[in-house]
Amino acid sequence: MTSPDDPTTDAEPDTPTTVSTAEREKDTGPPTTESTGAGRPVRILVAVMALLLIGTTGLAGVLGxxxxxxxxxxxxxxxALAAAQQYAVALTSIDTIQMDADFAAIADGATGEFKNMYTRSAEHLKPLLAQAQSVSKGRVVAASIQSASRDRVVVMLFVDAEITNTTTPEPRLDRNRIIMTMDRVGDRWLAGEVELV
Structure with a gap:
C-alpha cells in the first residue's frame, strides 16, 4: 500500500518523449543563411564575380x-596608297599620240568635284598639248599616308615627270609634290582631291 504522499501514485508512467523530425523542422524551420552567418559574404562574392564577368565581356567587345x-x-x-601611286603616274603621263586614252584614264580614276573640274579643263588642254607635241612620263619617287579611315585616305606623293615638247626637245625633269585624297567608291579608290604643294 502506498502512502498518499507518495509522488508516484498520480504520476504518469515514465515514457520516452518522441518528437518527429517534421515537427522539429516545423518549430525551428530549416537552417537559413542568416542563421549560419555565411549568406551575406556568398552573395557579395557572387555579385562581384558577375560584375567582373560583365566588365570583362564588355572590355573584350570594345577591344575586338x-x-x-x-x-x-x-x-x-x-x-588607297597603291591606287594613288597608279593614279599619280596616269596624271603625270601624257602622250599626244594617245591623248584621248590618257585623258580618259585620268577621268576614270577621279571622282566628285575633282573629276568635274578635270573634265572641263581637259577640253582646253588637249589643243595646247597637241600643238606643242607634249610628252610627259611620270614616276612616283616616294609616297606616304598622311591620314586614313575606312572610306578616305590622304596620301602625299613625290612624283618626277620627264617632259619633252617642241620648245624643249631635250627631256626636262619636273619634280612634283602632290597631296591626293582618295575616296572609296564601291570597291574602287578614286581621287577626290589633288593638290600640288
Missing amino acids: WQWKDRRDTDRAATA
Whole structure:
C-alpha cells in the first residue's frame, strides 16, 4: 500500500518523449543563411564575380571592335596608297599620240568635284598639248599616308615627270609634290582631291 504522499501514485508512467523530425523542422524551420552567418559574404562574392564577368565581356567587345576597325583601316590605307601611286603616274603621263586614252584614264580614276573640274579643263588642254607635241612620263619617287579611315585616305606623293615638247626637245625633269585624297567608291579608290604643294 502506498502512502498518499507518495509522488508516484498520480504520476504518469515514465515514457520516452518522441518528437518527429517534421515537427522539429516545423518549430525551428530549416537552417537559413542568416542563421549560419555565411549568406551575406556568398552573395557579395557572387555579385562581384558577375560584375567582373560583365566588365570583362564588355572590355573584350570594345577591344575586338577596335582591333577590327584598325585592321579595316590598315587595309583601306594600303589599297588607297597603291591606287594613288597608279593614279599619280596616269596624271603625270601624257602622250599626244594617245591623248584621248590618257585623258580618259585620268577621268576614270577621279571622282566628285575633282573629276568635274578635270573634265572641263581637259577640253582646253588637249589643243595646247597637241600643238606643242607634249610628252610627259611620270614616276612616283616616294609616297606616304598622311591620314586614313575606312572610306578616305590622304596620301602625299613625290612624283618626277620627264617632259619633252617642241620648245624643249631635250627631256626636262619636273619634280612634283602632290597631296591626293582618295575616296572609296564601291570597291574602287578614286581621287577626290589633288593638290600640288
